[in-house]
Amino acid sequence: MGYIAVKGGSDAIHQAKELVEFYRVKEQTPPVSVEQIRTQMRLACDKVISEGGLYAPEYAAIALKQSEGDVFEAAFILRAFITTLQRRYYSETINTREMFIRRKISASFREIPGGQVLGPTRDYTQRILDTTKIEETLKDIRQFLDRFESTIDKEQIKEITTYGKVIDLLKREGLLKGVGNVEDTTLKDITREAIKFPAPRSARLQMMARAETGGLMALGYSSMRGFGNTHPTVGELRYGTVPVRVRDRAGRVRYIGKIELTEAEMITTMKTDKKNSVPLYSIGYGLCFGQNDTKAICMGILDRAMRSPEGGAPANDAEFVLYHTEGVEAMGFTNHLKLPHYVTFQAGLSNVRQAVERANAAPAKVKAEPVAG
Amino acid sequence: MIENTKYKRSYNFAFIDESTKKEVRRKLLKAVAIPGYQVPYSSPEMPISRGWGTGGLHVTLAIIGREDVFKIIDQGSDASVNACNLREFVQAMTGCKTTYDTTEATLIQTRHRITEEELREDQILVFQVPQPEPLRSVERYEYRTRQMHGEADYAKMWVSLYESYVRHGGIMRGADYPVKVNGRYIMAPSPIPRWDVPNLNQAKTLYLFGAGREKRLYAVPPHTKVEPLEFEDVKFEIEKFDSLCYKTGYRRAFLDELYLDDGSRQYVINDSNFLDKIEQGGEITPFINPYIQQIEL
Numbered sequence: 001m002g003y004i005a006v007k008g009g010s011d012a013i014h015q016a017k018e019l020v021e022f023y024r025v026k027e028q029t030p031p032v033s034v035e036q037i038r039t040q041m042r043l044a045c046d047k048v049i050s051e052g053g054l055y056a057p058e059y060a061a062i063a064l065k066q067s068e069g070d071v072f073e074a075a076f077i078l079r080a081f082i083t084t085l086q087r088r089y090y091s092e093t094i095n096t097r098e099m100f101i102r103r104k105i106s107a108s109f110r111e112i113p114g115g116q117v118l119g120p121t122r123d124y125t126q127r128i129l130d131t132t133k134i135e136e137t138l139k140d141i142r143q144f145l146d147r148f149e150s151t152i153d154k155e156q157i158k159e160i161t162t163y164g165k166v167i168d169l170l171k172r173e174g175l176l177k178g179v180g181n182v183e184d185t186t187l188k189d190i191t192r193e194a195i196k197f198p199a200p201r202s203a204r205l206q207m208m209a210r211a212e213t214g215g216l217m218a219l220g221y222s223s224m225r226g227f228g229n230t231h232p233t234v235g236e237l238r239y240g241t242v243p244v245r246v247r248d249r250a251g252r253v254r255y256i257g258k259i260e261l262t263e264a265e266m267i268t269t270m271k272t273d274k275k276n277s278v279p280l281y282s283i284g285y286g287l288c289f290g291q292n293d294t295k296a297i298c299m300g301i302l303d304r305a306m307r308s309p310e311g312g313a314p315a316n317d318a319e320f321v322l323y324h325t326e327g328v329e330a331m332g333f334t335n336h337l338k339l340p341h342y343v344t345f346q347a348g349l350s351n352v353r354q355a356v357e358r359a360n361a362a363p364a365k366v367k368a369e370p371v372a373g
Numbered sequence: 374m375i376e377n378t379k380y381k382r383s384y385n386f387a388f389i390d391e392s393t394k395k396e397v398r399r400k401l402l403k404a405v406a407i408p409g410y411q412v413p414y415s416s417p418e419m420p421i422s423r424g425w426g427t428g429g430l431h432v433t434l435a436i437i438g439r440e441d442v443f444k445i446i447d448q449g450s451d452a453s454v455n456a457c458n459l460r461e462f463v464q465a466m467t468g469c470k471t472t473y474d475t476t477e478a479t480l481i482q483t484r485h486r487i488t489e490e491e492l493r494e495d496q497i498l499v500f501q502v503p504q505p506e507p508l509r510s511v512e513r514y515e516y517r518t519r520q521m522h523g524e525a526d527y528a529k530m531w532v533s534l535y536e537s538y539v540r541h542g543g544i545m546r547g548a549d550y551p552v553k554v555n556g557r558y559i560m561a562p563s564p565i566p567r568w569d570v571p572n573l574n575q576a577k578t579l580y581l582f583g584a585g586r587e588k589r590l591y592a593v594p595p596h597t598k599v600e601p602l603e604f605e606d607v608k609f610e611i612e613k614f615d616s617l618c619y620k621t622g623y624r625r626a627f628l629d630e631l632y633l634d635d636g637s638r639q640y641v642i643n644d645s646n647f648l649d650k651i652e653q654g655g656e657i658t659p660f661i662n663p664y665i666q667q668i669e670l
Binding site: 008009010012013076077079080082083084085086087191192193194195196197198319328329331332333334335336339340341342343344346347348349350351352354355358359 | 391392393418419453519543613
């Protein structure tokens with residue numbers, strides 16, 4: 001019986017795997033190329049590399065194809081892929097002041113050094129379903145590109161350089177409070193070491209950089225809406241490319257390529273405990289792979305909120321925020337409820353039956369109440 | 374000619390890279406040295422969902438060798454779909470022989486059961502653990518529970534057991550019954566039924582626990598004292614079954630409650646390999662403990 005049952009279980013999972021593959025291809029439409037996903041599903045790939053914690057847009061596209069566009073699943077596939085790789089180097093700290101800017105906005109000042117650069121954004125478009133997309137051809141794309149390129153002044157591009165940051169303006173004026181020595185500045189690698197609480201800021205930021213966008217958004221939003229006291233302003237939101245360098249064995253720093261990042265510096269007023277102290281500004285910091293404004297902004301809000309644990313709201317609670325915005329873990333555990341639990345259930349059942357028996361035997365003293373197993 | 378191997382990856386033996394396996398083994402040594410103490414570890418992502426046995430897999434893959442014979446059960450059954458998937462994964466990544474026979478296996482991974490057959494010195498049992506923190510039900514914050522363990526401050530736990538007795542006339546803890554290991558740490562034995570808890574005590578086998586999502590490892594070394602929490606006058610009890618296995622007539626095993634097509638309720642031995650052996654008249658070597666001995670044969 002055992003053998004047959006085992007075969008039954010194995011057969012069932014193999015058939016289910018076949019069936020889900022059938023659902024992916026059953027309509028016999030032309031296969032989507034990984035290249036198409038990487039380029040035309042750019043923002044989905046950005047979410048996958050960010051939540052997967054691996055800067056590999058091409059692999060992200062493969063994972064998206066494999067998972068029929070499920071971003072959670074695709075991020076999870078990349079995480080599992082990382083496990084097969086050895087960590088050979090740590091990069092030198094990247095410097096976002098070196099960023100080749102594609103987008104740079106500030107809500108705090110009307111004009112900032114280098115100006116407001118909207119860059120590629122859908123923020124100011126009407127979200128009207130564009131039914132013409134159904135007829136889009138490669139010819140249309142080429143026509144658009146020709147027209148687009150003809151409007152660009154190539155001379156101006158050469159002038160693009162790096163720009164100072166908005167926070168520098170505040171720092172220079174002495175309005176910005178540094179993180180200070182209250183903060184634990186130990187550098188942790190959360191992929192090599194389980195996070196412990198109270199966690200240093202490095203671990204908190206790393207956890208959030210890999211966290212799920214929706215989770216960060218829910219908690220970030222809660223903190224602004226009323227469950228917390230964060231009232232942030234976008235000091236600066238940047239999206240662009242930043243060089244990455246590693247130090248080789250001889251100690252020389254080597255440039256190994258560029259990565260796309262979104263960075264948010266959220267300005268908030270700092271509550272101080274001392275009487276008559278100067279109200280200073282402080283920064284909540286958000287940084288993630290790819291272009292993802294929502295994630296970077298909410299990360300900035302939560303970074304700031306977690307530094308005020310006395311706030312008492314969910315967003316102020318580092319354990320609450322970090323454990324529950326970890327998308328891969330949350331998704332896995334939520335779905336594990338589908339696994340059989342009949343042994344566990346039996347163990348609880350036996351308790352409840354005995355309690356009910358006891359209650360029925362002595363109705364005046366103890367009443368049978370439902371108890372979670 | 375340089376060949377492009379970017380898309381032709383082959384995996385390391387047992388999937389995980391060697392330095393991480395080494396880390397897991399070192400943390401396991403620490404866990405064995407401090408029975409019941411939860412050791413944080415890196416817990417890399419597996420190609421299996423979090424909460425589906427990743428911690429058990431980390432342990433299995435870190436300690437498995439080419440000569441090992443691997444068995445995996447889920448809720449006592451070799452046939453459970455997730456066990457089948459994990460078995461295929463371990464087999465594909467190691468090429469190790471797999472078995473359903475408890476006595477043949479050298480390494481057994483389990484979710485929520487200890488085998489009915491007694492395990493030997495040359496076997497290792499690896500538990501998949503959803504929640505390694507026994508105090509989580511009484512204290513939600515990790516930094517506080519670590520402190521409570523450090524100071525052996527288990528008052529909240531005892532009070533919760535007492536409250537349970539006062540409210541319901543019994544300790545209403547089913548699976549994952551808290552135990553004290555080696556007279557020091559309170560430990561979550563993973564959601565095994567109470568039936569299995571006495572089999573942790575003074576066992577011949579090394580018990581290793583992996584909680585992947587929560588990133589903790591712990592262990593009960595062989596011949597270690599493991600006591601379920603109980604009061605002098607309110608004792609720990611194992612599950613009671615009013616019936617016997619309808620297939621074999623056997624009583625001294627953890628039974629599953631079945632509802633058959635005609636609506637009748639039957640009980641059957643939960644451990645699939647144990648059931649097979651009894652049905653086929655094979656030799657069995659069950660665990661013996663005082664609780665089981667009270668049950669008539």
